[in-house]
Amino acid sequence: MNQIVEIEQLCVEYRSRAIGQGTKLAVDRLDLSVHTGEVFGFLGPNGAGKTTTMNVLLGFVNATSGSAKLFGVDVREPIARQRIGYLPELTYYYKFLTAEELLRFYARIFGMKPAETERRIDELLKLVELEPARKRPIKSYSKGMQQRVGLAQALINNPDLLILDEPTSGLDPIGRMKVREIIQRLKNEGKTVFFSSHELGEVETVCDRVAILHQGKLKVAGRVSDLMEEYHANLEQIFLRIIGYQPVQP
Amino acid sequence: MNAIFALATVVIKELYRRKDFYVLFILTVLMTVVMASANIFNDDKIVGYLKEICLLLVWISALVISVATASRQIPAERENRTIFPLLAKPVSRGQVIMGKFLGCWLASGVALLVFYLFLGVVNGSREHQLQVIGYLQALWMQWMFLAIVIAMVLLGSIIFAAPSSNATICLVVVLGILLLGRYLNLVAIHQAEPMRTITSVIYFSIPHLEWFDLRERVINDNPVVAWNKIALASLYAAAYTGVFLFGTWICFRRQSLSK
Numbered sequence: 001m002n003q004i005v006e007i008e009q010l011c012v013e014y015r016s017r018a019i020g021q022g023t024k025l026a027v028d029r030l031d032l033s034v035h036t037g038e039v040f041g042f043l044g045p046n047g048a049g050k051t052t053t054m055n056v057l058l059g060f061v062n063a064t065s066g067s068a069k070l071f072g073v074d075v076r077e078p079i080a081r082q083r084i085g086y087l088p089e090l091t092y093y094y095k096f097l098t099a100e101e102l103l104r105f106y107a108r109i110f111g112m113k114p115a116e117t118e119r120r121i122d123e124l125l126k127l128v129e130l131e132p133a134r135k136r137p138i139k140s141y142s143k144g145m146q147q148r149v150g151l152a153q154a155l156i157n158n159p160d161l162l163i164l165d166e167p168t169s170g171l172d173p174i175g176r177m178k179v180r181e182i183i184q185r186l187k188n189e190g191k192t193v194f195f196s197s198h199e200l201g202e203v204e205t206v207c208d209r210v211a212i213l214h215q216g217k218l219k220v221a222g223r224v225s226d227l228m229e230e231y232h233a234n235l236e237q238i239f240l241r242i243i244g245y246q247p248v249q250p
Numbered sequence: 251m252n253a254i255f256a257l258a259t260v261v262i263k264e265l266y267r268r269k270d271f272y273v274l275f276i277l278t279v280l281m282t283v284v285m286a287s288a289n290i291f292n293d294d295k296i297v298g299y300l301k302e303i304c305l306l307l308v309w310i311s312a313l314v315i316s317v318a319t320a321s322r323q324i325p326a327e328r329e330n331r332t333i334f335p336l337l338a339k340p341v342s343r344g345q346v347i348m349g350k351f352l353g354c355w356l357a358s359g360v361a362l363l364v365f366y367l368f369l370g371v372v373n374g375s376r377e378h379q380l381q382v383i384g385y386l387q388a389l390w391m392q393w394m395f396l397a398i399v400i401a402m403v404l405l406g407s408i409i410f411a412a413p414s415s416n417a418t419i420c421l422v423v424v425l426g427i428l429l430l431g432r433y434l435n436l437v438a439i440h441q442a443e444p445m446r447t448i449t450s451v452i453y454f455s456i457p458h459l460e461w462f463d464l465r466e467r468v469i470n471d472n473p474v475v476a477w478n479k480i481a482l483a484s485l486y487a488a489a490y491t492g493v494f495l496f497g498t499w500i501c502f503r504r505q506s507l508s509k
Contacts, residue, residue, distance in 0.1 A: 058338045060507055078340045086338035092330040094260060096267040108256035109339045153335055163338075 004161050004192050005034035005057065010066035012052050012216075026052040028216040029066070034161075034194050034209075039187050041203040041224075042196040044213035045243055050196040051089075053213070054165055057194075058086055070161065082110070085154035089166040092146065095139035099130050099149050102138065103156055110157045124152040127182065144175030151182060162186060164195035168202060180206060204235040214243045253341045257349025258356060265319055265357040274311040275364060281307060282372055297376045298469055304372055305465045308365040309392070313424065316358040316396045320403035321417040323350045324502070333507050343503050347404065351495060354400045359393050383474045388464040390480065394487035395462035399424055401494035402457075408501040427459045457490040 012027040027049040034040045044050050055061040056068050059075050073080040093102055100121050107117040125131045128148040133141065138149060147167065154162060167183070168176040176199070183193055183206050197203050203210060204224060211221040219242045220227065224235065231238045265271055282304045324346075327333040336346065366389045374380045399420070406416040434453035438446050461483055464475065 058334075060334070060337060078342050081338055082340045084338065086335055088331055088334040088338075091332060091335060093332060094264070094330075096264050097260070101263070105256050105260055106335075106339065108259075109253045109336075109341055111252045150335070157339075 002036040003033045004036055004071060005032065005040075005194060006067075006069040006072070007032040007053070007057075008067050010053070010056065010068055011064045012049070012056060012061060013064040025216050027056070027063075030213075030216075030218050032211055032218065032221065034192060036160075036192055037187075037190050038208040039183065039193040039206050040195070041207035041210035042194060042213070043198075043200070043203060043210055043239060044196075047215075048213040049216040050213055051165060052216075054163055054194075054196065057163060058084075083157070083159055084161045084163060085157065085159035087147075087150050087154040087162070087164045087167055089169050091150055093138050093149060093153070096137060098135050098137055099125060099141075099152070100134045102149060103152060106153050106156045112157070120156060120158070124155055127155070127185070128152045129178065144171050144178070147171055147175065147179065148182075151179065155186075160192060162191055162193045162195070164193065166196055166198065168197065168199055176202065200234075200236040200239055210235070212239060212242050219243070253339075253345045254349040254352060257341075257346060258353035261319070261323065261350060261353025262357045262360070265315070265361070270318055271315055271361055274315060275361075275368075278304070278307040278311055278365065279368060282368075286372065286376070297373075300376065301369070301373060301469045302465070304369050305388075305468060308362075308369060309463075309465070312358060312362050312365060312392065312396060313399065313421070315361050316354060316400050317403050317417050317420055317424075319357060320350070320354045320400045321407055321413040321420070323354065324404065324407045325413045325416075328507060337507070344499050347495060347498050347502060351401060351404055351491075354404075355393075355397050358396045358400065362389055362393055362396070381468075381471055381474070384464075384468055384471070387475055387480060388468045391462040391464050391483060394484050395459055397491045398457050398459065398487050398494070401491040401498070405494045405498040405501070408498055408505065424459060427456055428463065431456055431458050432460050457486075462487070 007030055010027055010030040010032075011025065013023045014026050015023050030049075030053060032053075042050050042053070052061060056063050057070060057075055059078070059081065062076070068075045070080040071083060094105075097105070103121045103124065104117060107120065112120070121134075125134050128151055130145060130148055130152065133145060138146065141149065147170075151167070154164070164183075168179050171179065180202055183195070186193060187206065207224055209221065209223050210227070212219045220238075222230075227238055228234065231241065233241070282300070285303055286300055324333075327336065327346075333346075337343070366385060370380055370385060402423070403416065403420045406420050407413065410416040410419065431453075434449055434456075438449035438453060441449055466472070467475065
């Protein structure tokens with residue numbers, strides 16, 4: 001199987017803003033690979049280094065050491081992002097644009113032809129169930145609709161790799177279910193999905209493989225079914241055990 | 251170039267879907283119409299005063315629109331987190347800056363055109379003649395002036411934390427240069443060292459925005475400016491705009507995206 005994401009010995013250090021605090025190691029010698037066509041869950045408690053790793057992959061943050069590649073191209077090259085789609089956590093898209101204008105804007109960035117753009121916009125708005133609201137300004141959208149328009153923009157270039165940062169964060173159960181259905185459909189289409197989430201039930205349902213990160217270090221990585229067999233527990237219990245969570249005794 | 255033009259289009263759409271431009275334009279029209287209806291002391295120079303006031307309103311409105319639009323561009327991208335999906339596309343930070351600049355500059359050009367059309371109508375209806383070339387030169391030079399201002403404000407939006415503080419500082423700097431810039435060398439002569447050197451350095455390093463102000467020529471119907479001077483002033487504006495945009499790119503390229 002082809003490796004789409006390759007991370008080797010990745011370290012990211014932040015300089016603390018407080019005087020005398022020195023530096024903080026956000027990601028510590030991370031090795032990770034994601035293969036073509038798999039849905040990969042990237043897990044960890046808040047501050048574990050998940051978003052930092054994603055930020056390195058997207059070229060927002062430079063690695064202190066180590067390497068990260070997308071499709072074999074160094075992530076620092078803008079061309080590495082030609083075949084990816086990215087959905088950030090909680091984004092408020094240009095509120096004065098309508099959904100179709102927003103998608104047209106992103107399509108233009110990719111240099112898509114007008115006819116192809118219109119066809120793709122129709123397809124995506126149908127997929128994310130925003131057809132009836134396509135001509136309404138985004139400022140009138142609910143949170144769930146905004147997240148779905150975000151998903152549509154992530155898919156505008158028909159990417160081979162989708163990077164989703166907590167795609168169901170802040171959504172109601174119906175919104176979460178719709179996003180999960182879309183991920184499932186993308187998986188069936190053979191897309192590679194790399195996503196972080198705190199919804200472990202959801203991860204268990206849709207992911208082929210997972211990695212659990214804690215304090216910047218990779219604690220475990222493997223197939224969901226293998227991990228459940230090895231630990232004789234569900235994903236949530238495995239997660240809590242790995243990060244060393246101790247329940248408070250009554 | 252696709253990315254730059256796509257970004258510029260969004261900025262232009264933002265301008266015409268917001269109320270700022272319409273409010274300032276209606277205010278300018280109202281004030282000019284009210285003054286045009288008055289005939290104080292049967293003064294035959296009243297048309298000159300009217301043009302002067304109308305041009306002053308055009309300058310203030312265009313400056314406010316440009317500064318307000320440019321100052322919120324990059325901070326709004328960060329605050330709303332749209333900078334993340336944008337930079338996750340094959341777009342560099344330099345292209346983001348260029349797209350934002352181009353959008354603000356073109357949008358301010360469209361706004362200027364509307365204001366000058368109105369000015370032309372007012373002038374034509376009062377004087378029954380219009381020095382078209384003189385008007386076009388004034389419009390072009392003001393647009394060049396706005397290019398420097400927009401680039402300066404974009405640089406400020408990377409340096410200062412809040413768009414409001416950036417807009418205020420930039421407006422004070424621009425008005426300071428417009429009102430005092432031309433006298434700084436005279437001030438320097440009367441200063442003791444080291445103030446003389448400091449004032450002289452400031453005089454030679456600031457963009458002399460007052461050179462782009464052709465209002466007096468329009469008001470007094472003076473002959474048109476030689477085209478080579480217009481070309482030189484345009485090059486001067488392009489150089490300063492380039493310097494400010496380069497500074498913006500230098501500051502922005504390594505800056506953390508989250509605030």
